[in-house]
Amino acid sequence: MTDPNAKLPEPRALLRSLFDAAVAAAQPALCLPPHLPAPPKGRTIVIGAGKASAAMALALEAHWPGPLEGLVVTRYGYQQPCKRIEIVQASHPVPDAAGLAASKRIAALVTGLTADDLVIALISGGGSSLLVAPGAGLTLADKQAVNSALLASGATISEMNCVRRHLSSLKGGRLGALCHPAQLLTLLISDVPGDAPMDIASGPTVTDSTSCAEALEIIARYRIEVPAPVCALLESGRSETVKPGDARLQNSAVRMITAPQIALQAAAGVARAAGVTPYILGDSLEGEARDVAKVLAGITRQVAQHGQPFQRPCVLLSGGETTVTIRDPQGTGRGGRNVEFLLALAVALGDLAGVHALAGDTDGVDGIEEIAGALLTPDTIARAWAQGMNPRTYLDNNDAHSFFQKLGDSVLTGPTLTNVNDFRAIMIT
Structure with a gap:
């Protein structure tokens, strides 16, 4: 249980350290x-x-x-x-x-x-x-x-x-x-x-x-x-x-050397050491990125406003692989499933205070660009409007990379040399 009197770490730095820990746990040299x-x-x-x-x-x-x-x-x-x-x-x-x-x-x-x-x-x-x-x-x-x-x-x-x-x-x-x-x-x-x-x-x-x-x-x-x-x-x-039972594969063995759950557990350990209670919601969440965002936004709001099912401060961790259906008929949007999730989460949360989040692909590439993901802060929506950016328009155009880049909130890692899929962390202070 988190000590309510303890000083909390800076949310952006902690979220990035959780992501880095997840990636490090999946490095082939280790596993x-x-x-x-x-x-x-x-x-x-x-x-x-x-x-x-x-x-x-x-x-x-x-x-x-x-x-x-x-x-x-x-x-x-x-x-x-x-x-x-x-x-x-x-x-x-x-x-x-x-x-x-x-x-x-x-x-x-x-x-x-x-x-x-x-x-x-x-x-x-x-x-x-x-x-x-x-x-x-x-x-x-x-x-x-x-x-x-x-x-x-x-x-x-x-x-x-x-x-x-x-x-x-x-x-x-x-x-x-x-x-x-x-x-x-x-x-x-x-x-x-x-x-x-x-x-x-x-x-x-x-x-x-x-x-x-x-x-x-x-x-x-x-x-x-x-x-x-x-x-x-x-x-x-x-x-x-x-097919199963084929004689040509009877002399074979398969070993899973690392997986999303291992990465999430590593991130949870870092959060716990920093004094923030982690909760792993699942390592295999699927569905449209914006739909998953709505569900996690609902859980986040319940925690923030009612202390259910978890007490704040805490961090909600999840993995899996969401999907994105391209809605922009011109196909000009720059995005990936993690930044699409994060932008949809921002829209769903609105101006809810005390929520930071990070979503990224552990291979360092969300979509087709060398951008791993992005960070969300409580003032993301306000900062966007201050720059004349309509968050819903960017979401409708599958253009979340452009949105977060203009805010200076993209997460860049370079090639991580591993891949255990999506990583999502929502910190509620």
């Missing part, structure tokens, strides 16, 4: 080494994809006692100085030719191995776009069109990755199947609500229980316009993924 196996009789091949894959490779190199070779693909700007594992950079969230070339090389690396060999797959969020390998009859342009449409649709990450798995020649367990008969160890950093392995980077090395029919239903539900070859492939059923 990967305990999960490494003994070297095999044969070769050790390292493959991987994701925003954290290069940092994971560097940590593996530092702790691996025997021969090592391999290739991982990561986001531009996330390269690490590995000596034995090649690092290739490619585009995220929309795939590019560099990702396609790297994916082909990764597939070639694990083809023709023996039962004495070991493949270590380093998989983290962002791998869906980076490990781009179009299914039969599809092109890179088809995959780019689908990815862009999915990102603007409002579909959940699980739904998006269901579609992606069934349009790939490597995701949905297909890359894992190529490794057979070698031993396969998949090390995962989760960035998805619920931590389902098949949803992390669309599950390239694990089995998948979803179907082509489900992928088609998702496309229809969100009225997503996709190229004709995409529908043709899904309707044919020829792009089914590797």
Whole structure:
């Protein structure tokens, strides 16, 4: 319980320290080494994809006692100085030719191995776009069109990755199947609500229980316009993924090395040490960013005005992955799901005193820009109006990055080299 007589830390500084603690807890150098196996009789091949894959490779190199070779693909700007594992950079969230070339090389690396060999797959969020390998009859342009449409649709990450798995020649367990008969160890950093392995980077090395029919239903539900070859492939059923029980993945193991809950617990520890009681509301909150904001605004108001269900001062922590449906018909807004959440929270709270908040993506990139997120203060709305900025207009235009940048409240981290999804902290003093 918080000491009511204790001097509270400065809210902005404390919120930033909570975010930094969450990111630090998910660093591969800290969480990967305990999960490494003994070297095999044969070769050790390292493959991987994701925003954290290069940092994971560097940590593996530092702790691996025997021969090592391999290739991982990561986001531009996330390269690490590995000596034995090649690092290739490619585009995220929309795939590019560099990702396609790297994916082909990764597939070639694990083809023709023996039962004495070991493949270590380093998989983290962002791998869906980076490990781009179009299914039969599809092109890179088809995959780019689908990815862009999915990102603007409002579909959940699980739904998006269901579609992606069934349009790939490597995701949905297909890359894992190529490794057979070698031993396969998949090390995962989760960035998805619920931590389902098949949803992390669309599950390239694990089995998948979803179907082509489900992928088609998702496309229809969100009225997503996709190229004709995409529908043709899904309707044919020829792009089914590797299902549970498949013999090619019986000699494989999966280990979750860090996840959103671990990051939230680290942030909670920092808050507690600073004399502010933390409450973790959940590590897998989903839904439209502005709808989640309305719910958390209601809880915040209840705490601030009535001391229920928690006494102030306190900090409400949550993670997960919200979604954003693009409403601006011109698509000119600059934003991401975390800043959209924060702006919607500001609008919902209005001039409520004593509330500060931070929302950011733990990979350092909210949306497509090198901006992790933003900070909210009790006078955010007042400062915006003083500059002639209508908060609702910016929200309607999905332009939250512009809004917070003009106020000087953007959170910048640079590449964090990890990714355990959204981080939200609301401090009520």
